[in-house]
Amino acid sequence: MRTADVIVAGAGPSGLRVAARLAAAGLEVRVLERKARVGEAVVCTGIVGREVFGAFGLDRGAVVGEMQTVRLVSPRETEFVYTHPRPFACIVDRERFDGGLAEAAAAAGAVVVCGARVEGAAAGPGGVEVAVRHRDGGLERERAKLLVLATGVDFALQKRLGLSAPADFLMGAQVECAHPGAATAALYFGREVAPGAFAWSVPAGPGRARVGLLTRKDPKARLRAFVDRSLGGPSVREEGPVRVRPVAQGLLPRTCGDRVLAVGEAAGQTKTTTGGGISYGLACADLAAGTALDCFRRAAFGPADLAAYERRWKELLSREILVGQLTRRMCARLSDGRIESLFELARTDGLVPIIRATADFDRHSDLIFALLRRLSFMSFFRDVRDRLGPFCAS
Numbered sequence: 001m002r003t004a005d006v007i008v009a010g011a012g013p014s015g016l017r018v019a020a021r022l023a024a025a026g027l028e029v030r031v032l033e034r035k036a037r038v039g040e041a042v043v044c045t046g047i048v049g050r051e052v053f054g055a056f057g058l059d060r061g062a063v064v065g066e067m068q069t070v071r072l073v074s075p076r077e078t079e080f081v082y083t084h085p086r087p088f089a090c091i092v093d094r095e096r097f098d099g100g101l102a103e104a105a106a107a108a109g110a111v112v113v114c115g116a117r118v119e120g121a122a123a124g125p126g127g128v129e130v131a132v133r134h135r136d137g138g139l140e141r142e143r144a145k146l147l148v149l150a151t152g153v154d155f156a157l158q159k160r161l162g163l164s165a166p167a168d169f170l171m172g173a174q175v176e177c178a179h180p181g182a183a184t185a186a187l188y189f190g191r192e193v194a195p196g197a198f199a200w201s202v203p204a205g206p207g208r209a210r211v212g213l214l215t216r217k218d219p220k221a222r223l224r225a226f227v228d229r230s231l232g233g234p235s236v237r238e239e240g241p242v243r244v245r246p247v248a249q250g251l252l253p254r255t256c257g258d259r260v261l262a263v264g265e266a267a268g269q270t271k272t273t274t275g276g277g278i279s280y281g282l283a284c285a286d287l288a289a290g291t292a293l294d295c296f297r298r299a300a301f302g303p304a305d306l307a308a309y310e311r312r313w314k315e316l317l318s319r320e321i322l323v324g325q326l327t328r329r330m331c332a333r334l335s336d337g338r339i340e341s342l343f344e345l346a347r348t349d350g351l352v353p354i355i356r357a358t359a360d361f362d363r364h365s366d367l368i369f370a371l372l373r374r375l376s377f378m379s380f381f382r383d384v385r386d387r388l389g390p391f392c393a394s
């Protein structure tokens, strides 16, 4: 039986980052990825805050564009253009981005195996044993001292090992389009377009865009209707398959257990406002690696030893996840008429300085509270603010 210090299930950004950190510290790390290659057919728009590259020492080779201006489009097609004082985000090619992280993990000494699906896992006193299904159908067992679940929105292993899985998901759908007019990123709101969330068109190279939406139901049909009706014009053409993927929502109570911890979307570490998860996953991967290294120093991998990880990541993200989720749920009840009046307010009533002063690409709660304070003359938003009261004080 093959053995290692750590097995990481899943070679997305979160798993690859943990693997790189642990391998760099001298541990023997195996990353098992079910897909045939890292980054294959990832459903993602690839927007990350600009700071991510410096904060995590990442190469910018996967960057295909930067964002400084966003066009917001209301249900009645009123436009509001917001330009930030400086570029605030980068658009990356996810396959190259993940590929760069895989190279970094391999350079640190981790072994990345593709076409290897972790089907089962069980922890015992001497270690954790996993069942690995290979692409040729063969089943192998591998053993390690610690298992890291970085499986994205696949929560099957968490359920088997007694970790939490989300009760709430949004559905994301995206398609690559030829879109000659798509020089600026645009967000579209309204009950017709994407009830409960929003749709987008984000430039992805000359004359091309990633067009997608988040919603609760019928993501594929809604995306097709959006491309036809809202983007309109014969020049906008789908140039690939529409890919659909759920996005985890909510704060998960239990993200570690006996010899196992979950990281990234596998631990629900995603922005509940927008569904973005790359930067939270990378940040929590570093926290997971820190706790794992402490455990290896003490040769203790029980739930109490790994609990420090859960404490640390929740200190960092609980407020963002809970405030975002509550706000988004309440905003899902906004009528198109109320969305129109918000656009009008944005145009005329001083919301822009609040956004400029408070917006942070990855942490939205301060902006949410600042906007709610400004909008509290409307009973709907006063109500939202009151419900978020406990978080406001923290």
Ligand SMILES: Cc1cc2nc3c(=O)[nH]c(=O)nc-3n(C[C@H](O)[C@H](O)[C@H](O)COP(=O)(O)OP(=O)(O)OC[C@H]3O[C@@H](n4cnc5c(N)ncnc54)[C@H](O)[C@@H]3O)c2cc1C
Pocket: 009, 010, 011, 012, 013, 014, 015, 032, 033, 034, 035, 039, 043, 044, 045, 046, 047, 048, 116, 117, 118, 119, 150, 151, 152, 153, 154, 157, 171, 172, 173, 174, 212, 213, 244, 245, 246, 247, 263, 264, 265, 266, 270, 275, 276, 277, 278, 279, 281
């Ligand atoms: C339409 C859409 C657009 C998005 N746009 C953005 C965006 O612009 N910016 C952003 O930050 N986030 C975005 N996201 C979210 C982002 O894609 C995820 O948060 C991010 O990929 C999570 O990274 P991860 O490493 O935790 O998981 P993943 O990237 O999902 O990686 C998990 C890996 O585990 C593998 N795996 C799963 N189960 C097993 C198993 N049993 N054994 C072995 N391997 C397994 C999977 O094949 C996968 O490669 C978007 C999501 C959607 C749906």
